[in-house]
Amino acid sequence: MYLNTHTYYSLRYGTIKPKDLLETAQELGVDCIALTDINSTSACLDFARMAPEHAIRPVLGVDFRNGVQQQFIMLAKNNEGFLNINRYLSSFLRENPGIDTLGELAAASSKLPSEATIPERAKILPYTYIIYPYASFKGNELSKNEFLGVKMEDINRLKFSPWKHRLEKLVILQTVSFQNKKGFNTHRLLRAIDNNTLLSKLPLSEQASEKDIFLSSEEIKEAFAAFPKLIENTETLLDQCNIAFDFSKDTPNNQSSYTHNEALDFRLLKKLAYGGIHYRYGVPDDNVLLRIKKELEIIQQKGFVSYFLINWKILKYARSKEYFYVGRGSGANSVIAYLLRITDVDPIELDLYFERFINLYRKNPPDFDIDFSWKDRDDITQFIFRSFKNTALITVYNTFKYKASVRELGKVFGLPKAEIDVLSKGDYNYNTLDKLTRLVIVYSKYIQGFPNYLGIHAGGILISEKPIHYYTATFMPPKGFATTQFDMVVAEDIGLYKFDILSQRGLGKIKDAVAIVRYNRPELPPIDIHDIKRFKQDERIKDLLRNAKAIGCFYVESPAMRMLLRKLRVDDYLGLVAASSVIRPGVAKSGMMREYILRYRYPERRKEAHPVMLDIMPETYGVMVYQEDVIKVAHYFGGLTLGEADMLRRGMSGKFRSRDEFLKVKQQFFDNCHNSGKPEALTQEIWRQIESFAGYAFAKGHSASYAVESYQSLFLKAYYPLEYMVATLNNGGGFYRPELYVHEARMHGGTILPPCINYSYSQTIIHGKEIYLGFGFLHSLENKVIKKITSERDSNGYFISLDDFIERVPISIEQINILIKMNAFRFTGRNKRELLWEAHMKTSKVVVETHIQTLFKTERISYKTPDLPNTSLEDAFDEIELLGFPLCDPFELLPDPSTNPVRVKHLLIFEGKQVTIEGYLVSIKNTATSDGKGMYFGTFLDRDGYFIDTVHFPQVAARYRFRGKGIYSITGKVVVEFDCISIEVSKMERLGMIEDPRYSDVLLKANSVKNFNRRVRINNSNN
Template sequence: MYLNCHTYYSLRYGTIKPERLLAIASKNGIKTLALTDINNTSACLDFVRLSKEYSIKPVLGIDFRNGAQQQFVLLAKNNKGFQNINAYLSKFLHDNHLEIPKKAPELEHTYVIYPYQQHNNFKLKPNEFLGIKPEDLNKLKFSQWNNLRSKLVVLKTVSFETKKDFNTHRLLRAIDNNTLLSKLPKSEEGKPNDKILPYDELCETYQEFPELLDNTLAILNNCTIAFDFSQETPNNQKSFTENEDSDYELLKKLTYEGLTYRYKNPDDTIHNRIKKELDIIKSKGFVSYFLINWRILEYARSKGYYYVGRGSGANSVVAYLLRITDVDPIELDLYFERFINLYRKNPPDFDIDFSWTDRDDITDFIFKTFKNTALLTVYNTFKFKASVRELGKVFGLPKAEMDVLTRGRYNINQLDKLSQLVLRYSTYIQGFPNYLGIHASGIIISEKPIHYYTATFLPPKGYATTHFDMVVAEDIGLYKFDILSQRGLGKIKDAVNIVAYNNPKVSPIDIHDIERFKKDENIKYLLRNAKAIGCFYVESPAMRMLLKKLQVDDYLGLVAASSIIRPGVAKSGMMREYILRHRYPERIKKAHPVLLDIMPETYGVMVYQEDVIKVAHIFGGLDLGQADKLRRGMSGKFRSRDEFLAVKQQFFDNCKASGKPEALTAEVWRQTESFAGYAFAKGHSASYAVESYQSLFLKAYYPLEYMVATINNFGGFYRTELYVHEARMHGGIIEAPCINTSFSQAIIRGKTIYLGFMFLHALEAKTIENILIKRQQNGAFKSLDDFIDRVPISIEQISILIKINTFRFTGINKRELLWEAHLKISKTTFETHIITLFKAEKINYSTPALPSTALENAFDEIELLGFPLCNPFHLLETPTSNPLRAKHLINFNNKIITIEGYLVATKNTKTSNGKKMHFGTFLDHDGNFIDTVHFPPVAAKYPFRGKGIYTITGKVLIEFDCVNIEVQCLERSTIIEDPRYALKSSNSTFQNKKSFADHKANHLSPMSPKILSHSKAYDNH
C-alpha cells in the first residue's frame, strides 16, 4: 500500500538506509513496497537485491520534485518502464536549467501518481491517478473527486522512522537550503508523520474509502521488476565485432600474433598457458572485455600515449600478448586464477594508467566509440568534521565555536546545548550520502542502455554518470574499465622528449626495454642505496628505508618491496619478519613448513593478494571460488555480507577437521585478515616495478632531464623545491625564470635549468601567454622599454617578473627596474595595446642607484617561488658551527647527537592506542637526508612549526643499515630578518622621521604594495 517511500538517497531529505526500510516494512507486515527516492535511483538495484531476504515484492519508481515540492511520482510497471523513467529523469539531471513540470510525460509501461488537488478539472489519463494522503481524507469527502474514486490511490509518504529522524530531516533540509534552522520554510520540510504504519492500521485509516485501497493494491500487483544478480553472465557489451564467435576468433588471432613481439622462442609452457586462458576467458564470457581494452590501448599507442596496465589483469598472458600489460606472468609465475577462474562469478577488471595529460582524450575516445557508456559514481558521504561545520552553520554557531568542536578540544559536559546537539546529530548523519561524485577511474560499457539500470547525471566533465557505485555495478554484472591518470607516466614521457632536445647526439631511448633495465648495474646501485628521488613509487621516505633494509637490486625484490610497503603487511608484523628472513636466511627455518611450501619465494610470508588465495585454498581447504571470495571479502567491500562470513567459518572448520592446531589456525587467519585488504596483487606490484625501472633508468643516465620532467609534472611525493634541490645535487645550475629564455614550464640547456613562469605565484596564465606569443613573433626582448611596448601588462604583473629578476639580461639592478616600471606603467587596469602608426618618444627617467643583495633576492624567491634558490642554511640568523652531517650518523649508533636539518616532509600517524606521532624527513647542510621518528611524548612537546631549519637532538638508531634519529628535542632555528623590509642607514639607525621616509621611499614602495612580515610569509610557504 506504500507507493512513495524514501531512503537516505533522497539526498539531504530522507533518513532511512535502504535495507532498514525493508526491515521496517517487513516488521509491519508489508508485502509489497515501492521505492521512489527523490530525483535519484542510487538505492534501486540494492533494494531489489535485498528485498528477497525480507520476503517483500519490490516496486521501483521516482518521486519527481523541484526542491521539496512534489510534482508527481512515476512507478515502473516493468523493467522497460523503469528504463523510460530513468531516461526522463536524466534529461533534468543533464541540464540544470530545466525544471520538472507539473504534468508528467506520456511514458510507456508506467503509472503516474499526482499529489491531491481539490479541483477536478485536472484530466487524468488511463495510467494516471491522484494520490490521497491521510491528511487529505476529510477534504476528499467534500470534493468532487469523491465521485471519481476509481482514479484515487493511497499516497502515504515514508521518509522517516522516528522523531529523531524527522529532526535530522529538518537539519538536512536546512543544510540543503543553506539557511538557519529557525528560518527553514515549512514548505521545505516533510511531515512528522511520514512514517510506515502497520498494514492493518493503514487499511483502517482508509476504511471509509475501500476503493482507494483496491486501486493501490491493483497498481502494486501490476508492477513487476527483476534484475539478475547471479552474475552467471556479464551484462557488459556482449560482442566487440558482429557476434561472440567472431570475437573469439579475433581474440585468438591477436593473441598468437603477439607471440613474436613478446617471446623469441615460446615453449610448451607458454602455449599451454595461452590455451588454458583462452578457454576460461571464452567460457566466462569475457572475450569482448579483452577486445575492448585492446582497442582502447591500440588507440593510445597510435597517439603516442604512455600507459601501464596493472592490477590482477597482469596475471594474464593473453593480456600480456595483447599489450594490455607489460608484465610477463610466465616469468613471475603469476596466478591466473587471481584474475579469472571458473569459480569466480564476479567480473574482473584491468587498471590502465595514463599520463594525466592524456587521460581525458582516452575517456573521450571511449564515449565516442562505444554506445552504452557511462562513468561510475561514488557516494560522497557526510564526514564528522564537515558535518559539525554544516550543522554549526544551521544552528548559527560562531566559527570559533565550530573550530573548537572540529578539533575535539572540549569537555562535552561544559558545552552548551546547541553545541551538544551539533555533536550528537553530526555523529548521526555521519555516513549519510551527501551528494554524488565521480569514481576516480571507473567506466562501464553495457549491452543494454545505461538507463535500463539507472538514471544518469552530468558532472562538469560532461560525461553521463550512473547513480550507483562500483559495488552495485559488480552485483548486477557490469564490470568496469578502470582508466586512471598519474603523473609518473607524464614524467617518463616528458623526460624522453627532454633528453632528445638536450642531447641531440644521443640515440632515441627505447623506454620499454625493461629486460635491459633489469640487468643495468647503475640502476641496481640506485636501488641498493635508495637514491630514487623522483622515481615512481620508490621515492617516499618509507620506501627509501625499505629499499635500504632489503638491499634490493633486482626486479623480483622490487616487486616484493612494492607490496610489502603496503599498510596491511606492516600491520600484520610480517614486513619486519620478511626483512629478517631476507637478511638472515637462517631465520627462514622458523617459518611453518606448510606456509613455506605454499610461498617459498617470499620465505613463507604472505606478501601478495594471491597468497591469501593460496593459503585459503591449500592451508584452509577452501575451493578456488571460496578462496577468492574470502580474499575479496577481506577488502572491506563485502566483509559484512553473509556469504563472506560463511566462507570464514568454513576456513576454520576445515582447519579443525584436518587436525591443524587452533593456535596456528588463529595466527594464520590473523596475518591473512590484517593485510589482505591492503596488499597488492603480485601482478599489480610487478606493473608498478616496471614503471619504477623506467624512471630509474632515466634517473641513472639523465638525472637533470628527468628532474626537469618531474618539476614540470608537479613533482611526486615531495614539493617542487626538493626536485630542484635534487637537480642541483646532480650538478644542475638552477636559474630563476628569464624573460628571454624561460617558457611556461622549466627547460634545460646543457646543465642549466631555467625554471618556468608557471611556478611564479600570482603570475597569471594570460600574462605568460602574452610574453611567449610576443617573443615568438618578434624575437627576444631588448630592454624593459621594449618589453613594455610589446606586452600588455599591469604594474602588479610586471613587478612579479622584475622581482624574480627575469630582466637580469639588461644588467640593471631590479630595484631600479621596479622604479622605472612604476613610472612608466599606469596603476589603473591595463588594456591591450592599440597599434599606432607612430611611436611616441619615450621619456627617460633618472632613477637612484638602488642595489639589491643576494639575501634580498632569496627572500623574493621565497615570496614568489615558495623557496629560495640558495642553500636555506645561508638564511640562518646565527650560522651553525655544528660540523655533524647526515653521512656521519652511521658512526653514532645509540648515541645522543645534535644536528641541524631543513624540513622537507612529515608523516603524521597514530600509535595502536590512538596517540599522535610523526616521522620527519630533513636535509642537512650538505643536502643529504636525515630521517627522524617522533614518539607521542616528543610529538606533543616539540611539534613541527612549519617549514624551516630545525635543531634536532636525539638518539641515533641503526637497523638493517638504515639510520634514524629518535628525536628527544626539536627546535626551529631563527632566520635572519627580511632585509627587504629591515630599517637601515649608514649609521644603522635613523636620526629623524625624514630619514625613515627616505628609506621607505627607496626600499619599500617599489617592491610591494604592502609590507609583509618575512617570518609570516616564510611560515606560510
C-alpha cells in the first residue's frame, strides 16, 4: 500500500527517522514499504539493512520533484533497476555554476538547479516502475511500466474520469512524510527555513498535505473499497519489486583486483614487499622475514591485496611528483605497508600490535590515512579519479545543531535578533518565556540531529568493483568529483571501505621550508628531510622537546602539548609517540593521562597497576594509551575474541554504539569478567576507562606517523628557525594566529619588515635574516592588485618612485592607500603622510582599464605637500588596522610605562604565592568542569616574549572575563606541577591602550586638508 514514503533525508521536508518509519510500519502490521525520498537515496541502504529486523520487505526508489512539485516516483524492480534510477537521478544533480559553496549546493539538492529541471515524463528505464500523480498527469497514454497514483482525495474525481475504465494502470498513492500533528508542524517549519520566510508567510504550494501520514492498511483499503482493483494493483506492484544487498561484509566490495587477475595481484604484492626490504632494512633478520610471510598470508586470505596495491599506486604517483605525504592509521602497524612505502613507521622497531592492523576475524581492511600538503591533495584526487573506474567521494550529513536551529526557527517565528541571540546562548529561564519563544526551544531540540544538507567527507574516497550507482546516486559539488549520497558508516555496512586522502598544512610547511632554505642559504648542502633515524639522535631536537620549544611544529605546539612534553620530560621518539596519544581527550577524560604521567615519573607508582593490566601493557605501565590497548584489554582481560574486541573498539567511536551487535559485545565483556571471578568494581572501572577513552585514542602506528612528521618539523625549527617560520606563515600558520609566528621569528633573530613594493610577493619571503611580510597579509588588498604589482615588477624592474608606480600599475586610491599606510613605499625615503596626499591628487578613485605603454610618458603635476610627519606609534595603529597586529612590541602601546618587574623567569621562586604579572593575550581554551560550569585556560606572553599559562576556574572566569586582544594584568597563585608553571587566576583586567594618535587633534588636521585642497585648486587654475 505504501509506494511513496519519506524520511528526514528528504531534506528540509520529511520528518521521520528511517528507524522510526520501520517501527511505525511494524506496529501497524505492514510487511512491505517503498522508501522514496525526494531526489535522494541517502537512506536507502540503511533502510534496506534495518528492514528485515522489523519483518518488513524493503522496496527502494526516488520521488522526483522540482522543489515540492512532484513529477513522478520511480521504483526499482531489482538491483539493476536501482542502478538505473541512481544514474538517472545523478544526471540531474550536476554542478550548478551559480552556487558558490558546497553547503549552498547541497541545501539546494531538494530543489535542483534550474538547468537540471526534472521533466513531466520520466525516461523509460529497464527494471523500473514509474508512478505519476493522478491529479497532475496530463497525458493519455502510459507504457507498460508506467502507472498513475491515486490519492484518497482523488477518488471522487476518478469516478467521473475516463481512467475508471483503465483501472489496470492505477495504483494507490498514500504519501507518508510525517507521523503526526507534531511532525506536520515540524515539516512546515523546515519548509519555512528552506524558503527563508516567516512561517506565517509560507505559501501552501510549499507545503505537503496534512494527510501525508502513516495510515494503517485497513484504513487505506476502506477508503478505496469502491476500487478494489487499485488495492490489487498496488500489492502486485510491490510484490514484483525485490531488491537485496549483502550486509554481512564477508567480502569487501572495493575494487577486487588491481591487475584484473587476483593471482597476479598477489605475485605483484609479494614482489613489491620483498623488493622493499633492502631500502627499509638492508639485511633483514628472521623477525622481519617471519612478519612479512605472516602478513602476506593473511592479506591474501582476507582479500585485501588490491587495497594495498591501490594505495601503493597512489603513493608511487605522489613520489613521482615529489609530493610530501604521511601514511598513518591502523595500516601503519603493517610491515607490508612499510615496505611498500605507504607509511614510514617500522612496526617491528616499535613492536606495533599486529592484531590492531589485521586479524582473521576482522572483515574490514586496515585504515590508511594518507596526509598530503593542502596544495597537492586536489591533484592526487584527480589522479585517483583518472586511474580507477568506479570512484566517488563520500558525503557527510551536515545536521541541524541546536544553536543554529534556534537561530533559524527564531527567524521563522519572527523573533527580534536580540531575543534570538539570548536564546542561542542558552542564557534564559524557560519558565519565564512566552508561548512563541517556548516553541522555538521545543522544536529546536526536536530537529537537532536532522540532516540539513549534504557535505563532503574530509578525505574519504570509494573505489568500487561495481559502478557506484549500484549503491547510491551521486551529486557533483563545485570541484567536479562525483560524491555519494550516503556516508562512510553506510558505505562500510555494504562492504565499501574508503581510501582516506587527507590534507594538512604541516606537510606544506615542511616542503616549503626545505625550498626556502635552498634559496636563502644556497651555500648549505641539500636537506634530507626523510633522514628520521638521524633526527631521533639529534641533540638540538632533544633540547627542543625537553623544553617544549616547539612553536610552529606539527602536533606539538599547542599549550596542552607544550605542558605535557615538559611533564613527561620527553626527549626521544618513543616518548613523543606516547605523548601524541596521551594528549587525546579520551585519555585525559578517563583520568589516565595524569596516572600515566605519575607512573612515568615515579617508577614506584607502577606497582599500583593491576597485575593483569601491567602484564598486558608493560610499555605504558598498565595504562591504556593506544587504540591497540582497547583490543588487548578486551581480549586478555575481558575474554573477548579478537573479532569481538575489534568490534568493541570500533563501537566506541560512536558510529556503532547503538547497534545491537555492539551492545551484545559489551554484555559479553561483563559476563566474561564475572565468570572469570574478577571483582565487579574492577570490571566497572576498566569499562569506564575503555568507554571514555577508546573513541578518541590513536592507534600506536598512527601516533608514530605523527611523531615522524613532528621530528621533521622539529629538525627544521632547530636548524633553520627563520626559514621554517616563513614557511609556517605561508601555509596559514598552525595552532596560533599568524602574529605569534611573527613573534617567534623575531625571538630567533629575524628582522620583521612590512610588505615592500619592490621586494614583497603575495607570500612572505626572507633575505638573510630580513623577513618581508607578504601582501597577502593585508586584509583589504585585492588579489588582482597583488598580481599586477608583482607581474609588472618582474617584467620591467623595480619601481623608483610613487609616480613610477602609478604610471605602471593601474590601481584605485583605496588600494594605494593601503600600501602607503603599510609603508610599502619606504624605499622612496619620503614620509608616508606626504605620499598619501600626493596619491590622492594623482590617482583616480576607480581604475577603469590597464595602462597602455606609450612612446612619451605623461608628465604628472608635482604638488607641494604640507609638512605632516608621522610617528612610529601611528605606524603601529596602521599595522593593527591592516595586519591585525602591530609589528612593534605591544607593551609599547600602554598609556603609561609599567613598573611591574615580574617576568616568567621569576615565577618559580614565587611557587605557592600570589603574584601580579602582565601578559599579552595569545590564546584561550574554553572548557567545562565535570558539573558543566565554564572555565578557561589562557596563554599569554610576558615582556620578554615567554609564555605565561593561566587557569581560570568557574567563579573567577565568570567575574573576570576576557575582553579581546591586548595586555592583561593577571593576579593569582603560582602553581608548579611536574615542572610546569601556571597561575591560578584570582583577578584579571585588560589594560588600556594609548589613544590612537592618527585621530588626535582631528580639527587641526581637517583644516590642513581644507587649506591644502584650496591651494591645489588655485594652482590648477593658474596652470
